[in-house]
Amino acid sequence: MIAHPLTIIVVAPLIAALIVMIVPRRNLLAIRMVSAVAAGITVVLSAHLCYSYLGEHMHGLQFIDRAAWVIFPGISYYVAADGISLSLTLLTALVIFCGVFASWTVVHRTKEFYCLLLLLVTGVFGVFVAQDLFFFFLFYEIAVLPMYLLIGIWGTGPKEYSAMKLTLYLLVGSAFMLVGMLGMYFAAQLPVGQPRTFDLTVLSKAGYTHTFQVVAFFLLYVGFGILAGIWPLHTWSPDGHASAPTAVSMLHAGVLMKLGAYGVLRVGIGCLPEGAQAWMWLVGAIAVINIVYGSYVAMGQRDLKYVIAYSSVSHMGVVMLGLAALNQVALNGAVMQMISHGIMTGLFFALVGLVYERSHTRDIEAMGGLARQMPGIAVAFTIGGLASFGLPGTSGFVAELLVFLGTFRAHAGSYLIGGVPLFAILAIGAVIAIVVTATYVLRVLQRIFHGPLDEAKYGGLTDARTTEWVTLVVLGGLLILIGIYPSPLTDLIGGSLGQFLRP
Amino acid sequence: MMAQILGQLKPELLTFCAAIAVILADLIQVRGNRKWIGWFSAAAAVVILVVTANRWHDLVRPVPLWGGVMVLDRLGLIFKAIFLLAAAITAAGSVDFASQRFRHIGEYYGLLFFSVLGMMLMASAGDLLTLYLGLELATLSLYVLAAYSKISPRSGEAGLKYLILGATASAVYLYGASLVYGTVGTTLFSTIDSRVSLNGIGPGLAVGILFVIASFAFKIAAVPFHMWAPDVYQGAPTPVTGFLSTASKAAGFAAIMRVLLGPMLDAASGWTVFVIALSGLSMIVGNLLALAQRDIKRMLAYSGVAQAGYALVGIASASSLGALGTIFFLFQYLFTNLGAFLVATIVGLSTGDDQISSYNGLSRRNPGLALAMLVLLLSLGGIPPLSGFWGKVFLFWAGVQSGLYGLVFIGVMASVLSLYYYLMVARAMYIEPAADRPTIRLQPSTMVAVVVCVLVVVGLTYPGPILNLAHEAAAAFF
Numbered sequence A: 001m002i003a004h005p006l007t008i009i010v011v012a013p014l015i016a017a018l019i020v021m022i023v024p025r026r027n028l029l030a031i032r033m034v035s036a037v038a039a040g041i042t043v044v045l046s047a048h049l050c051y052s053y054l055g056e057h058m059h060g061l062q063f064i065d066r067a068a069w070v071i072f073p074g075i076s077y078y079v080a081a082d083g084i085s086l087s088l089t090l091l092t093a094l095v096i097f098c099g100v101f102a103s104w105t106v107v108h109r110t111k112e113f114y115c116l117l118l119l120l121v122t123g124v125f126g127v128f129v130a131q132d133l134f135f136f137f138l139f140y141e142i143a144v145l146p147m148y149l150l151i152g153i154w155g156t157g158p159k160e161y162s163a164m165k166l167t168l169y170l171l172v173g174s175a176f177m178l179v180g181m182l183g184m185y186f187a188a189q190l191p192v193g194q195p196r197t198f199d200l201t202v203l204s205k206a207g208y209t210h211t212f213q214v215v216a217f218f219l220l221y222v223g224f225g226i227l228a229g230i231w232p233l234h235t236w237s238p239d240g241h242a243s244a245p246t247a248v249s250m251l252h253a254g255v256l257m258k259l260g261a262y263g264v265l266r267v268g269i270g271c272l273p274e275g276a277q278a279w280m281w282l283v284g285a286i287a288v289i290n291i292v293y294g295s296y297v298a299m300g301q302r303d304l305k306y307v308i309a310y311s312s313v314s315h316m317g318v319v320m321l322g323l324a325a326l327n328q329v330a331l332n333g334a335v336m337q338m339i340s341h342g343i344m345t346g347l348f349f350a351l352v353g354l355v356y357e358r359s360h361t362r363d364i365e366a367m368g369g370l371a372r373q374m375p376g377i378a379v380a381f382t383i384g385g386l387a388s389f390g391l392p393g394t395s396g397f398v399a400e401l402l403v404f405l406g407t408f409r410a411h412a413g414s415y416l417i418g419g420v421p422l423f424a425i426l427a428i429g430a431v432i433a434i435v436v437t438a439t440y441v442l443r444v445l446q447r448i449f450h451g452p453l454d455e456a457k458y459g460g461l462t463d464a465r466t467t468e469w470v471t472l473v474v475l476g477g478l479l480i481l482i483g484i485y486p487s488p489l490t491d492l493i494g495g496s497l498g499q500f501l502r503p
Numbered sequence B: 001m002m003a004q005i006l007g008q009l010k011p012e013l014l015t016f017c018a019a020i021a022v023i024l025a026d027l028i029q030v031r032g033n034r035k036w037i038g039w040f041s042a043a044a045a046v047v048i049l050v051v052t053a054n055r056w057h058d059l060v061r062p063v064p065l066w067g068g069v070m071v072l073d074r075l076g077l078i079f080k081a082i083f084l085l086a087a088a089i090t091a092a093g094s095v096d097f098a099s100q101r102f103r104h105i106g107e108y109y110g111l112l113f114f115s116v117l118g119m120m121l122m123a124s125a126g127d128l129l130t131l132y133l134g135l136e137l138a139t140l141s142l143y144v145l146a147a148y149s150k151i152s153p154r155s156g157e158a159g160l161k162y163l164i165l166g167a168t169a170s171a172v173y174l175y176g177a178s179l180v181y182g183t184v185g186t187t188l189f190s191t192i193d194s195r196v197s198l199n200g201i202g203p204g205l206a207v208g209i210l211f212v213i214a215s216f217a218f219k220i221a222a223v224p225f226h227m228w229a230p231d232v233y234q235g236a237p238t239p240v241t242g243f244l245s246t247a248s249k250a251a252g253f254a255a256i257m258r259v260l261l262g263p264m265l266d267a268a269s270g271w272t273v274f275v276i277a278l279s280g281l282s283m284i285v286g287n288l289l290a291l292a293q294r295d296i297k298r299m300l301a302y303s304g305v306a307q308a309g310y311a312l313v314g315i316a317s318a319s320s321l322g323a324l325g326t327i328f329f330l331f332q333y334l335f336t337n338l339g340a341f342l343v344a345t346i347v348g349l350s351t352g353d354d355q356i357s358s359y360n361g362l363s364r365r366n367p368g369l370a371l372a373m374l375v376l377l378l379s380l381g382g383i384p385p386l387s388g389f390w391g392k393v394f395l396f397w398a399g400v401q402s403g404l405y406g407l408v409f410i411g412v413m414a415s416v417l418s419l420y421y422y423l424m425v426a427r428a429m430y431i432e433p434a435a436d437r438p439t440i441r442l443q444p445s446t447m448v449a450v451v452v453c454v455l456v457v458v459g460l461t462y463p464g465p466i467l468n469l470a471h472e473a474a475a476a477f478f
Helices: A005-022 A028-055 A083-102 A110-129 A133-144 A146-154 A159-187 A200-205 A210-228 A236-243 A246-271 A273-299 A304-325 A328-359 A375-388 A395-409 A422-449 A466-484 A487-494 B002-008 B010-028 B035-059 B074-101 B105-124 B128-146 B153-184 B189-199 B203-219 B228-235 B238-261 B265-291 B296-317 B320-351 B367-380 B387-401 B405-430 B444-459 B464-474
Strands: A062-070 A075-081 B063-065 B070-072
Touching (some): A005 A062, A005 A083, A005 A110, A028 A110, A062 B464, A075 A133, A083 A487, A110 A133, A110 A146, A110 A246, A133 A146, A133 A246, A146 A159, A146 A236, A146 A246, A146 B405, A159 A210, A159 A236, A159 A246, A159 B405, A200 A246, A210 A246, A210 A273, A236 A246, A236 A304, A246 A304, A246 A328, A273 A304, A273 A422, A304 A328, A304 A395, A304 A422, A328 A395, A328 A487, A375 A395, A395 A422, A395 A466, B002 B063, B010 B035, B010 B074, B010 B105, B035 B444, B070 B074, B074 B105, B074 B320, B074 B444, B074 B464, B105 B128, B128 B238, B153 B228, B189 B265, B203 B238, B203 B265, B228 B238, B228 B296, B265 B405, B296 B320, B296 B387, B296 B405, B320 B444, B367 B387, B367 B405, B387 B405
16 A cells, blocks of 8 residues: 555646656656656556445445644645545546647647646646645635646637637636635534644534525536536637647546536535525526537537537536436436546547647538548547437546436436426436537538548558557547446546535 | 743844844845845845744644733734744745845845834734834834835825825824724723723714724725725835835735734624725726736736735634635735736846836737736736645635625626736737837846745635634634
8 A cells, every 4th residue: 555645646647747847858758757657646546546446345435645824814725535536537637648648749838838738737636636726726725726827829721819718717706716716615614622624524514594694505506607607608618628638628528527516516516505596496497508508609600610619518417417316317417428438539639639639620611532541549539429418328428428327317307497307407408409419520521531532632641550549449448448447437437426415 | 031032022023123233234245246235135034934833833822912902812923923924935035036126235125124123013013002013113114115216206106195195094093093992992992892892882982983993994095095006006116016015015904914813703793895895996996007007017016905805805704714715815926917027127138117008018029027917917816736826725615605796796797897908018028019018037146036926826726724823813703
């Protein structure tokens, strides 16, 4: 057993960033290797933790590290993980590992790029394992801010506009969070004699008044929701993801958006159950708008990156719908969808990056028949596409099935519209929208990879290279692996959902 | 008896001696390399700082001097430490600037020390007149310092503007103090305190205190008394601007705390409205106006207006946590803002102007300096885990505790807004191409000063020790 495994996972990228900072600018290989090794450590370690958590039938929070930080207001560095945290940590580790390889070809200011990327990942890991609300917020901001420079320097298109828009949107979100958080700190009704604290475990057991819960949950929902891409506050996401460089899109759409959903689950639903109950109709309704709106807009895009970005908006809707349903099955599906979508989108953005690097266009209409030139990329893209609309045998199927099953039966007897439960209507609407998803995914696949090939323009294109295969094989393989054998993951997640379900 | 009192006033006396010493040094050595005077001043400030810090354990209880005209307590000590640190960093950061731009180097550092001495008096004042003496000593020195760059007409304009508006503020102060004296019959804080708790606050006293506070709002550049700040900040020599924006602002806050949280604490329900208005307006107006600036010093001036607004949240809370928040905020702000002005000094010296476009491609021209500036700006913007974040968090915290939800909401939203203009500088440094701008060389003195600032800003990620000191200092009131 390794001592302080979670702290190592959080700190490893940070230390790697510091090492990269002192490596000479020209030594690109060393910079990349340091980053890859740090990412590798986090993958191995988080996989090991998941394995032992499952294998030793652990439950609740494990691998606890704790140290007082600022004593009198009750802030402590407190990291611990349950099944949900662990599975999302593993997802993050995998995506950053692949992201490092997908960025192997970044030659412009490589050193700064990897520094910022690693710093960002530190924040992401931190959010997933922090059990102190204050550190949760702190890591959250660390995860958001490097994005500005990452998109601003290495992005494409209207990058400065996108970077600023994304940063300001997300910071407005964190402002909402901060107000909600301070409110939670002061409004907690703690047992007599217990000093005030930001400890999430304590706060989740603290009794809050109903009114407070309703107000605070709304603040948190808006705050986290902006990052999760809820309609109508999602507009930063397509612009940001389309402008960002490959690895950053992968991380942002693949992992960072999940921070938002995770925050709603861990802090919102975990600490303010009554508030959550009171707002679930809104969360569910907006989630379905996300699903429908995202997939329709994706259908109308010509820029490949915008298609993927809007598909993320749509898929995050599935996650939020699962959260809104608030039952074991749907929550399990929501977390599964976070992971499935994280891998899928990571794969998509990596592939878009590869295609763009070769064809120098992201215009769907301008491409065609590329499958002959790059069969590997085409296969990986197809796997991702199938997972995207939830074909059985892919991870998307498991996740979406669980969400829709759970949603259909959720909140039975409440929120009736003309005698029909609201959530049944929502579930039906969401399922129908999946057909739209299938349409745009198949359209993209057909336009880019099939049909006649413009020999003059694209005749000399090549398939993926060595380092790039890492990304495709790992992520594509996982989509299928989870699709075929989901039970370890669903067990890992399902065992930790009890705390969010109230009778 | 006298010797004992003088022993109590060691920091003040040493500051006075240091001021005289550097002026004499300049007289003795008229020509040649006089950079050592700057180094000497920085070292002297550090030595006085150590002497001041040593008094911490003697002052578990406040010690009144001369019947309470001056009060020596931990609050005063922590503010004195802030002034001395600002002086030390400014002195070190001015070494090159002074040798390139000024003829009278000794007087420059001498005035710096005199200004610090005035601020020290303000921080320990136990009487409206002591406060006035300190205020005048501090600001008179600063008027001259603002106009110190004789070759630059802007600097002269800055000095004149500061003098005229500052004199008006002093007049307002005196008028307010005379109203207070007229109604209560004393200028001594301790006596005013007992009168207020006995008889409550009458209209004469209320107006008088309002005038007093207005004059300090001028000092800390809170809206609507901020008009002087952008012009003076822009025109004054950059190291002086840095000093002005940190130490002088902190001195204004020390005075506000002495008056409002001291004798006027019982009347808090009366004056909080006024402070809330100052705070809210400063945060909104300061940030909005900063958005439009193209000159880094003007931008930092408006950002300073906004920062004063944040710090006022702590005063408006009128609570122990609020006082702690304000003290901690001012402490970290000293390093953050002074650091930013030092970088501005360096860039300004090598490019010859203070436009934000001078920062284009700074990350290629001098990566270390760009990184330092980035850290400092993010701290100003309140990004965790840097010191500015903690500073704001404790203030907002105090605000929420005292039920000032609206003000805190304005503050949080204003911080988001502020990030826009801080990021515009980051954009210039990291995203814009370097074009044909010159590379920037760093002199050891400024480098030391910048490194110290950045290290503190990063080091305050663990705010515990300083927070404890601020906590004990805030005990002066509660």
